[in-house]
Amino acid sequence: MFERFCALLLRIYPAEFRRAYGREAVQLIRDRACHERGFFLRVRLLMDLTIDLFATSLHGWQPGKPLLARIDGAPRFDIIEVHRPRSEALAAGMLTSILIFASFTLLFQPKALPNAPAQLGKGSGPGIPGADSHDSAQQAVATDPEAHHKLIAAIAANLKQLYVDRAIGQRLADALLAYDKNGEYESLDMAADLAARINKDIQTTSRALGIPRGVFIADVVYSARPLPTGPPPPMTAEMRERSRAALLQQNCLFETIETLPHNVGYMKLNGFADATSCQETTSRAMASVNNVDALIVDLRDNGGGFGDTALQIAGYLFDRPTYLYDPRRNSPVPARTASPISGNKLVDKPVYVLTSSRTQSAAEYFVYNLKMLKRATIVGETTAGHQHSGAFHRITDHFGMGIQEAAPPDNPFPVKGWEVIGIEPDVKVSRTEAFDAARKLAESQARRR
Amino acid sequence: MPKQKLNPLPAAAFQILMSLADDDLHGYEIMRRVEEQTDGRTRIGPGTLYSSIQALLDAGFVAEVASRSNEDLNDERRRYYRMTAAGRKAARDEAERLADVLRVARAKKILRGEYV
Numbered sequence: 001m002f003e004r005f006c007a008l009l010l011r012i013y014p015a016e017f018r019r020a021y022g023r024e025a026v027q028l029i030r031d032r033a034c035h036e037r038g039f040f041l042r043v044r045l046l047m048d049l050t051i052d053l054f055a056t057s058l059h060g061w062q063p064g065k066p067l068l069a070r071i072d073g074a075p076r077f078d079i080i081e082v083h084r085p086r087s088e089a090l091a092a093g094m095l096t097s098i099l100i101f102a103s104f105t106l107l108f109q110p111k112a113l114p115n116a117p118a119q120l121g122k123g124s125g126p127g128i129p130g131a132d133s134h135d136s137a138q139q140a141v142a143t144d145p146e147a148h149h150k151l152i153a154a155i156a157a158n159l160k161q162l163y164v165d166r167a168i169g170q171r172l173a174d175a176l177l178a179y180d181k182n183g184e185y186e187s188l189d190m191a192a193d194l195a196a197r198i199n200k201d202i203q204t205t206s207r208a209l210g211i212p213r214g215v216f217i218a219d220v221v222y223s224a225r226p227l228p229t230g231p232p233p234p235m236t237a238e239m240r241e242r243s244r245a246a247l248l249q250q251n252c253l254f255e256t257i258e259t260l261p262h263n264v265g266y267m268k269l270n271g272f273a274d275a276t277s278c279q280e281t282t283s284r285a286m287a288s289v290n291n292v293d294a295l296i297v298d299l300r301d302n303g304g305g306f307g308d309t310a311l312q313i314a315g316y317l318f319d320r321p322t323y324l325y326d327p328r329r330n331s332p333v334p335a336r337t338a339s340p341i342s343g344n345k346l347v348d349k350p351v352y353v354l355t356s357s358r359t360q361s362a363a364e365y366f367v368y369n370l371k372m373l374k375r376a377t378i379v380g381e382t383t384a385g386h387q388h389s390g391a392f393h394r395i396t397d398h399f400g401m402g403i404q405e406a407a408p409p410d411n412p413f414p415v416k417g418w419e420v421i422g423i424e425p426d427v428k429v430s431r432t433e434a435f436d437a438a439r440k441l442a443e444s445q446a447r448r449r
Numbered sequence: 450m451p452k453q454k455l456n457p458l459p460a461a462a463f464q465i466l467m468s469l470a471d472d473d474l475h476g477y478e479i480m481r482r483v484e485e486q487t488d489g490r491t492r493i494g495p496g497t498l499y500s501s502i503q504a505l506l507d508a509g510f511v512a513e514v515a516s517r518s519n520e521d522l523n524d525e526r527r528r529y530y531r532m533t534a535a536g537r538k539a540a541r542d543e544a545e546r547l548a549d550v551l552r553v554a555r556a557k558k559i560l561r562g563e564y565v
Contacts, residue, residue: 013496021495021502024475024476024495024499024527025495025496027476028476029495032480048494049494052495052497053496056496056497056500431489432489
């Protein structure tokens, strides 16, 4: 519905634009609508479109616009002309405003949860290659009600047969089948919406069955691209070497390492790279901030990766071997840090970790443990809430599901995990404000020291 | 199609060229990449995005490619764009111009600290 409304907005764009790029623009809006859910993001999308529409109508598509002034070697100032707007543009703007305000009632309706990205066990666990809600637009699922019923039946059968607690698996399966029998999935003609609704029902039922919040149960995934039928082929030595070279070229995903004023260290890490390739780089990165008075670790764009690198970094923050909870049974990542590390001076320095709604998986493992151990102040947004601790099963060409098949290890912490709920920051600010907020806190701490 | 002039390189066109520095991308990916590289401050709408792309195509700074270099990531429904050598040079010139601006700002003590 929302996408159709946005597509209607496109009709207000100049005809020349629609002829040249109409299809791509619709696709772009569909992609954004697919990934930007929730009231705030939807309003933001509408605002962006409105501003873009005005800019395109008033500025970008009138021929004969003069050049922007330029003085070589000096700052550039954009000159905005004072021509009266075209009457068509004004009419378009008025219509857009009316449509936006009229659509507010639609926006206030509760939305289904966004489809979870399929990256179970990224790095060291079972992955779901091809399942990418980020890259492809969601497509309509088969309208045949029989296809819905078969899908729900298959999901229920998996829960019953594979979920670690068979009795609970049976109750979850019964609940989904009952919802299906009541026709509650029939109106969901978008595949990603259907997956999100099923996940919501699994979560709701599990709460009613007494499973603590944050514990991974199961996660239904929709992929616009067909899911592979088997595991990916093993990497050859040449592929491994190429991957290693690529990681090293990207500085093992350390985007920035620097010392800010007041001797505050800052490192932005956009993923936890494989320690077999990046252990040395990680050591050098940590050595470069060894003498700071406070440290900011920026994980706002960190989508996860390898837990052993997260564990390696955490090792610098403790003075003794420290247990970090990993929700995966038989995880290849050691349970304790390698602390103390010779020559390391960070153990008693204040640490601030920046988070966003994109922070997930291994990055959440790092954030969760530092928060539970009260070793860091978390600044930013609630994290994505993807533990990626289950085993993946393909159901159809486009649907699969991760299931917690083995009992997770005992968790000594009061919050039992981060699945769906994410990790709440200690200082809640938007992702764009997180850096400044953490810097102020860090500078204040550093000055006191 | 209106002609957008690219000397100097407008901010949106510069960001689009930067987004294409490493990979061939389609429109939505370009928008996401620009959002990421500006730390969420810039989200290019479809009108601005495609008019800038058209101007970059006209100037020979980007080229449309049938498929991207990593064929595993291809989606036949999309149009992919690639930065040309001329585009790389234009982006470098603009980056150098901005670096000059930064140097002036630092000299005037408008910007402080090592992190900018």
